[in-house]
Amino acid sequence: MSGRMLRARLGLRCCxxxxxxxxxxxxxQLYVAMAGRVSDWPVHTWPKSTEVPSIEEREAxxxxxxFVLVDGAEWEWAEDTxxxxxxxxxxxxxxxxxxxxPLDGGVA
Known part of the structure; x- marks a missing residue:
């Protein structure tokens, strides 16, 4: 694996x-924030639902x-308005x- 650490974000898109x-x-929607244009970031959108994707679904x-979670990394939750x-x-x-x-041979 590359030593380049990035940040994955998961958010409920209300609209x-x-x-x-x-x-x-x-x-x-889950995306990985990277250098370059936002339109080039890796992204996945789950079907219409307010149910939080499970840890296993997020990892898959x-x-x-x-990509893979950094060893020992946990999802950190935040609330905002x-x-x-x-x-x-x-x-x-x-x-x-x-x-x-990034996984070996991954898109990153």
């Missing part, structure tokens, strides 16, 4: 996504994107992050 494809309604998606300009009442948003490394 759907616009990338990599447009979705409507709440869904969870990370592997499919070419959505922006006031959203088309619905301001509410708490939930997100998580974890340190990851």
């Amino acid at each position: 759907g996504t616009t990338a990599p494809q447009r979705t409507t309604g709440p869904c969870w 998606v990370l592997a499919s994107l070419g 959505g922006p006031e300009y959203h088309p619905h009442p301001v509410r708490v948003s939930l997100s998580a992050g974890a340190e990851v490394l």
Whole structure:
């Protein structure tokens, strides 16, 4: 494995996504923040649901994107409020992050 540590982010998209494809309604999205254009970041969107993807589901998606959690890394959860300009009442948003490394031959 490469020694280059990156950060994976998991968040509930309350109004759907616009990338990599447009979705409507709440869904969870996982991406790995990297150098370069955001549109080039590895990303996975789960089908419309508010149920948090399990640790096993997150690890499987990370592997499919070419990454693995750093040894001993845990998902760190954070709460925030959505922006006031959203088309619905301001509410708490939930997100998580974890340190990851590219797998050998991965996309990173």
